[in-house]
Amino acid sequence: MIELHGLQKEYRQEEVPMLALKGVSFTIKKGEFVSIMGPSGSGKSTLLHILSFLDRPTGGTYTFLGKSIDDMSDKELAHVRNKDMGFVFQSFNLLARLSVYDNVEIPLLYSEVAPADRRALIEASVAAVGLTEKLHTEAGRLSGGQKQRVAIARAIVTDPNVIFADEPTGNLDSQSGIQVMEVLEGLNKKGRTIVLVTHETHTAEFANRIIRIKDGEVESDTLIAQRHAAPKILK
Amino acid sequence: MRSILTMLGIVIGIASVIILMSIGQSAQKLILNQVQSIGSNLVIVIPGAPSNGKFSSPAAAQGIVITTLQQQDIDALKREPEIDFAVPEVRGQADVVYGGNNATVGYTGSTADFFTVSNLSKMSEGQAFSKSDVDSANHVVVIGPDLAKTLFGPNINPLGKTVRLKNVSFRVVGVLGKGGTGAFGVDIGNLVVMPISVAQTQLLGINYFNVIVVQANADYDVNFVKSRMSFILEHNHGITTSAKDDFTIQTQADILSLLGSITSIFTLFLAAIASISLIVGGIGIMNIMLVSVTERTREIGLRKAVGATDSDIMQQFLIESILLTFIGGIIGIAIGAAFVLLIYFVLSHFTTVGWVFAFPASAVIMSIVVSSIAGIVFGIYPARQAARKNPIDALRYE
Numbered sequence: 001m002i003e004l005h006g007l008q009k010e011y012r013q014e015e016v017p018m019l020a021l022k023g024v025s026f027t028i029k030k031g032e033f034v035s036i037m038g039p040s041g042s043g044k045s046t047l048l049h050i051l052s053f054l055d056r057p058t059g060g061t062y063t064f065l066g067k068s069i070d071d072m073s074d075k076e077l078a079h080v081r082n083k084d085m086g087f088v089f090q091s092f093n094l095l096a097r098l099s100v101y102d103n104v105e106i107p108l109l110y111s112e113v114a115p116a117d118r119r120a121l122i123e124a125s126v127a128a129v130g131l132t133e134k135l136h137t138e139a140g141r142l143s144g145g146q147k148q149r150v151a152i153a154r155a156i157v158t159d160p161n162v163i164f165a166d167e168p169t170g171n172l173d174s175q176s177g178i179q180v181m182e183v184l185e186g187l188n189k190k191g192r193t194i195v196l197v198t199h200e201t202h203t204a205e206f207a208n209r210i211i212r213i214k215d216g217e218v219e220s221d222t223l224i225a226q227r228h229a230a231p232k233i234l235k
Numbered sequence: 236m237r238s239i240l241t242m243l244g245i246v247i248g249i250a251s252v253i254i255l256m257s258i259g260q261s262a263q264k265l266i267l268n269q270v271q272s273i274g275s276n277l278v279i280v281i282p283g284a285p286s287n288g289k290f291s292s293p294a295a296a297q298g299i300v301i302t303t304l305q306q307q308d309i310d311a312l313k314r315e316p317e318i319d320f321a322v323p324e325v326r327g328q329a330d331v332v333y334g335g336n337n338a339t340v341g342y343t344g345s346t347a348d349f350f351t352v353s354n355l356s357k358m359s360e361g362q363a364f365s366k367s368d369v370d371s372a373n374h375v376v377v378i379g380p381d382l383a384k385t386l387f388g389p390n391i392n393p394l395g396k397t398v399r400l401k402n403v404s405f406r407v408v409g410v411l412g413k414g415g416t417g418a419f420g421v422d423i424g425n426l427v428v429m430p431i432s433v434a435q436t437q438l439l440g441i442n443y444f445n446v447i448v449v450q451a452n453a454d455y456d457v458n459f460v461k462s463r464m465s466f467i468l469e470h471n472h473g474i475t476t477s478a479k480d481d482f483t484i485q486t487q488a489d490i491l492s493l494l495g496s497i498t499s500i501f502t503l504f505l506a507a508i509a510s511i512s513l514i515v516g517g518i519g520i521m522n523i524m525l526v527s528v529t530e531r532t533r534e535i536g537l538r539k540a541v542g543a544t545d546s547d548i549m550q551q552f553l554i555e556s557i558l559l560t561f562i563g564g565i566i567g568i569a570i571g572a573a574f575v576l577l578i579y580f581v582l583s584h585f586t587t588v589g590w591v592f593a594f595p596a597s598a599v600i601m602s603i604v605v606s607s608i609a610g611i612v613f614g615i616y617p618a619r620q621a622a623r624k625n626p627i628d629a630l631r632y633e
Contacts, residue, residue, distance in 0.1 A: 054540060054626050075544050082542020093537040093630065110542040154541070 001065060001161065001193060002028040002051065008059030009046050009216075020046040022216040023060060028195065030161070033188040035196045035204035038213035045166070047213060048197045052085055052164040053077040065161065082110050086155030088184075090167035092147040094154075096140030100126060103139050104154045111158055125153040129183050145176025152183050162193040169203050181206045241523040242563035244516025245609065249567025249602045250574065252509040253594075256601075257575045259502030260593040266494055268591065277352070278461055279490075280304065280447040280468070281483045302443040303472060303481045309447065311467050317455040318464075322348045323444040325434050329400045331378075331427055333386040340382060342400060342427035344434020350377075352450045355423070357412035361394045364408055364430055372432040376400075377409040381424030403437045405429060457486050506598075513605060516563070517613040524556050524617035535621050536629025549622035556614025557607055564606030568599055 009021040020043045028034050038044040049055040050062060053069065062069045065084065072080070081087075086107075094103050104122045113121065126135055129149035134142060139150060148168055155163050165184060169177030185206055188194050198204050205224060212219040282301035304323070312321035325344040330337050343349070350356045350363040360383075364375045376398065378386075387393045393407045411423060435441055451460040461484050468482050469475070528535070535548055543551075575594055582590035 049627050052540075078539070078542050078544045081540065087540050089537075089630065093533060095534055095537075106538065107541040110538070110544075110547055158542075 001030045002195075003063040004060065006060035007047075007050065007057050007062055009043070009050060009055070010058045020216055021050075021057070024213070024216070024218055025060075026211060026218060026221060028162075028193065030193055031188070031191050032209060033185070033194045033196070033207040035198060035207035035210045036213060037198060037201070037204050037210055038219075039199065042213045043216040044197050044199075044213045048164060048166055048195070051195060052087065053081050078110075082107055083158060084161045086152075086158070086160040086163040088148065088151050088155050088163060088165040088168045090170040092144075092151045092171070094139040094147055094150055097138060099136045099138055100131060100142070100150050100153075101135050103150055104157050107154060107158050113158075121157050121159075122153075125157040126150075128156065128187075129153045143176070144172050145179050148172060148176070148180045149183060152180070152187075156187065156192070160192075162195060163187065165194065165196045167198055168196070169198070169200065177203065237523060238559060241519055242559055242566065244519035245513065245560050245563030245606055246516075246567040246570060248509065248513030248516040249564045249606055250571040251512055252506055252602055252605075253568055253571025253598050254574050254578075255505035255509045256502055256595055256598040257571070257593050258578065259498065259505045260595050260598075261579075261591050263495070263498035263502065264591040264593055266498060267491060276451040276453055276457060277487050278449040278451055278457065278464060279485045280308075280449065280464065281485065282443075282445070282481065283483060284480055301481065302441070304444040304447055305442070305471075308468055308471050309444075311471055312447070312449060312464060315463060315467065317452050317460050318449055319452050320348045320352050320448075320450040322346055322352050322448045322450075323431055324349070324446045324448060325431055325439055325441065326445050327434070327439055329438065331382070331386065332399045333396060336386045336388075338382060338385050338425065340425045340427050341422065342376075342429060342434065342438070344429050344431040344438070346431055349428060349448075352448055355411055355413075358409045359412045360392065361407070361409035364428075368408075369430040369432055372430060372436065374403065374405045374433055374437075375408045375429065376405040377411060377428045378407055379411045379422070379424045379426040380413070381422075382427065383407075383410045385425075400427065401438055403433075405433075457488065461486055510605070513609060517560070517609040520556055520559055520609065521613035521617060524552065524614055525620065527555075528552065528617050528621040531621075532624060532629045532632040535624050536626045536632065539624070539626035540630060545622040548624075549618045552618035552621045553611065553614050556617065557610030560606045560610035560613075561603070564602050567606070568602055571602075 004027070005025050007021055007024040008019065011018045011020055024043075024047060036044050036047060046055070050057050050069075053064070056069060064080065069077070095106075101122055104125055105118060108118045108121065123132070123135070126132055129152050131146060131149055131153065134146065134150075139147065142150065148171075151168075152163075155165075163184070168180055168184070172180060181203060184194055184196070194207070196204065196207055204210050207224060209221070209223050211221045282304050306323075309321050309323050312318050322345055326341060327344075328339065328341050330339050331342075346369050347364060347366045356363065358377070359380060361377075363377055364373070367373075368375050378393065378398075383393045386398065387396065393410055396407050397404050398407060399405070411426065413423065431444075449460070449464060451457055464484055465477065465480070468484075469477065469480065472481055474480060538548060538551075572594060575592075579590060579592045
């Protein structure tokens with residue numbers, strides 16, 4: 001599903017080139033739950049931006065669902081982001097004055113889904129994160145954990161192949177964080193690929209594979225035999 | 236709240252365009268109505284050569300004394316079958332005095348036909364002077380109703396009373412039936428009309444006319460009448476080529492088209508002034524849209540992340556600014572219409588001006604189009620700024 005070969009990203013800061021990614025290679029298969037870990041400045045955010053088509057690499061190859069990023073126009077990238085990718089951010093990025101319903105609808109505004117078919121999709125997504133009773137509440141009035149669950153509903157409303165989650169528990173207390181991870185875990189169990197970026201080992205261990213990045217390179221890539229299970233922790 | 240304040244610029248701009256254009260058109264209608272009320276088959280002869288330019292006036296109107304219009308011209312014109320009336324007029328200004336009351340008025344010396352041709356035959360008191368009054372140079376006057384009120388007050392009947400102009404005594408024989416402002420701004424309410432013979436000899440000391448008003452027979456084309464008159468007057472004045480004419484003939488249509496073009500320019504001028512406020516309003520919209528783009532940077536980032544293209548974002552902000560200006564335009568039209576109605580109500584109820592209600596559809600359509608265009612013009616820059624934002628930076632924006 002995701003194939004990287006010698007991926008590089010070079011930034012220029014005041015004419016001085018700086019290599020944020022120095023040839024990253026790995027493959028993520030459909031249905032995997034992968035955590036990308038690393039200290040700040042390691043290049044994990046840059047990697048996530050490229051993986052999620054928000055940025056382009058300056059070297060190496062990136063193939064998503066069999067298509068190389070180099071062959072796609074900005075418009076095509078936007079289309080793939082809409083159709084095949086879901087996004088969960090650390091700071092939720094909800095529009096506070098819109099209702100839960102309207103927030104979840106946003107990706108559909110840019111999709112090919114007919115307006116008449118949207119309601120059912122939105123309601124199903126919100127139900128999947130357990131917030132049906134908050135459907136018409138203003139997003140700004142929700143708690144942090146609820147906000148992140150709305151963000152997840154928004155990420156899955158277009159039924160994407162992969163969900164990119166950037167520090168999804170970073171702004172939450174541990175209880176809410178675990179609830180959010182439980183939702184992600186449930187989605188993964190139903191076959192969705194999840195790529196999680198975090199610096200918290202505890203959160204990373206919800207995944208079945210951890211890729212550690214250091215100084216722009218893959219430091220380790222390990223499978224987790226004993227992964228966390230959110231329901232167990234909650235009990 | 237901020238949107239309402241922003242719209243205010245457009246609202247005021249559109250409202251002022253509507254109000255000024257409507258006032259301009261009302262004034263135009265008012266003037267044209269008054270000119271038309273003297274009758275469409277009137278032809279006016281003014282002494283002096285025709286001017287070349289449309290907007291320069293004949294010599295007589297510029298205060299140059301020209302003595303070429305004489306009684307023989309009237310006699311010759313009257314002989315024509317296509318001419319019903321040829322009425323000479325002399326004009327002057329004097330103080331009119333009755334007892335301790337006086338007023339400065341414009342007076343007209345003319346023949347008995349003056350009242351027929353000017354559509355002033357109906358008297359509220361007494362009657363118009365007669366042909367024999369003119370022939371015998373009787374010292375009689377017909378006065379306007381406003382002047383009658385000024386001189387005699389509400390309790391004295393003006394009929395038979397003696398008034399004085401330039402120390403010449405006149406007996407009042409009639410009071411005109413209607414007042415107000417007549418054609419060419421003549422104050423009918425304060426008009427004094429007397430036999431032309433008296434005006435020429437006793438007040439002005441002249442033997443020529445200031446104007447000849449001709450009423451053409453309705454069976455003839457006015458332009459034909461005009462060319463016949465030209466021919467007769469040239470013949471009378473011994474002129475061989477029309478380039479040397481010492482008179483100007485103007486038909487109702489000439490005057491209407493002249494006035495029409497003057498008032499149209501006037502209206503356009505008013506609209507141009509008002510559109511300056513529209514531009515100011517538009518800049519206000521642009522300003523607030525730029526602030527909005529900055530404030531909504533994260534939203535833009537999010538929308539781009541979940542699949543919005545640059546053109547989606549551009550469209551969103553453009554639609555917002557067009558909506559702002561469009562709604563502002565609609566409110567402006569409503570406020571403008573309310574003001575126009577108010578002006579109409581006040582002018583028609585509290586003044587004697589025959590104000591005409593005009594709410595030009597062209598102004599409404601223009602306002603909607605202009606306000607929407609303002610939305611595009613002043614929204615396009617902020618919308619482009621929004622569309623060009625990099626989603627990664629936008630998502631990180633604090």
